[in-house]
Amino acid sequence: MMTRTLAAIVKKEAKELDWPQSVQVVFGRQKTSAKLKTAAAATDWLKPNEALILVQLHRPLDVHWGDRFKVFCRPGGQEVTNGRVIDPSPEIKNKELVVTPLLRLLSGQREAMILALCRRRGVRGVRGKEIVEFSGLPPENLLPAAEKMELKGLVRILGFQPLFMISTESLTWLAAQVEAFLRRFHRLHPEAVGVEVEKIKKRFRLPSLVLSLALARLKREKKIIAYEQGLVSLASHEIPLGPEEKKILKALEEMCYRGELRRVSLEEIRRQFRLSSRTLEKLLSHLMVKRRIVQSANGFYLHSLWLEEVINRLRNLGKREFSVSEFKALTGLSRKYAIPLLELLDEMGITRRKGSLREIL
Incomplete structure (x- = not known):
């Protein structure tokens, strides 16, 4: 990928590194002048003879993760050090390299690098072409690595052609966020059966595949209930009912079991029990939440x-x-x-x- 700023690990001879004001860096046939700056944050995961540096190139070069390079004090001069790129698009703040746990992963092997990219992308997931652009790896090498990582429980593959995946860490975080969102919704709207899945998708700005995976996980853990109408709710959610509503609820359930709800319209039922449309909808929703009744595609109810x-x-x-x-x-x-x-x-x-x-x- 074309970049002017990168994070790299270089060899060091002395305890303290004192870089010249300007050096020349050489990546194979590519070379340019650059400024080097040792990372200020502690990096205890490095070897004693290694240093983490920020490289600011004078002009953009086509550089990828894992690329090796040499540093010279001046063009044609003495070699100062050599190293390898761990991040061709690092996070910079106040002209300093931001040292995050992801950099430690990026300093590792191929699987660690892919996992770091998955975690960096978070709930948006990462696509194969993004990994290729970042690392320069052949596309055909990605799927075997991804499948191996999935077996280890590190990622979940959402698509194969093209490759699309998300880290299990991000998925766990998302599931917790969706659960918290549902909890807030039920607190503000206790009479509602649940939340539309589309509303959750817009709230978190998620790809459909990612949200489906998070909801499937919550459902598998029996934390949520999904309904045919495209609604989801917490499994613990109960619609509040008054004493009179509970009596009507029991009568409605008995009518449904006897098949009477198939022979009369909801409007007739509403008038019979003197209910508002909203209250009748709430009572029928309550029976569906409790799995006492099922609504068919054409709208009639079955016990x-x-x-x-x-x-x-x-x-x-x-x-x-x-x-x-x-x-x-x-x-x-x-x-x-x-x-x-x-x-x-x-x-x-x-x-x-x-x-x-x-x-x-």
Whole structure:
């Protein structure tokens, strides 16, 4: 990559280094004048005969991680030292090299360098072309190294062509941040079922793949619940209900189990219980949060126990395939409700459409 500033490790003979005001640095066929400055921060990870320096080139050179170079006191003069580049794009503050733990990783081997770039990019992740630009490594060498690092639990590969990955350290941090965000949201909006995934994505400005990985981790750890409507909430979240609302909630659940919610509109239910649209939505959401009811794609509600009974009856049919007519007879549903329910079972992975029939998986 073209750069005028880089961090490098050089050999030193004396305890203290006193660099000439200007030196010549040579990278193979590339050379230019430069200024060298020893890092002020402590670097106990260096060998006794090594020093960490900031190199400020007079003109841009094409330099990569790991490139070796020589330093001369003047053009054609005596060699002062030699070293290798560990960061062709270092962080500078007040004209000093900022010494971070990432520099220690960058001073190591190839895997350590890739891990450092992943951590530097944080939750944005790093792409293969960025590693190639930084290191000059052949692109075909990156995937084997990344797969080895993933086996060690250091990174997660999000894409192979092109290569895209994130450090597990960044993923852990992101999961904690999302969890904290949900906690704040529930505190401010206790009656809401959850937060839209799209809102979380915008809040953290994340690639979809990265957010999906963080949410999958939280779900696997049973810290969050994901809903079909594209909402997520903390697993511990409960929508607050008053005594009267709890009575209505019980009646709604019983109606759902008996199938009455499929025969009457939500507007009729709202009028029957004298509820506002918002309160009815809150009560139905509460039942979904508790996994007591399930909402189908076309909007009608099913009791989870009733749905489980249907699934058990299907699996006890004694055959692998069935028709819509057989399903209607099995459930007592009209075609209006049988078809959406079959589509829901397809989504759940219970059945699969096979021509005019359904196959039990």
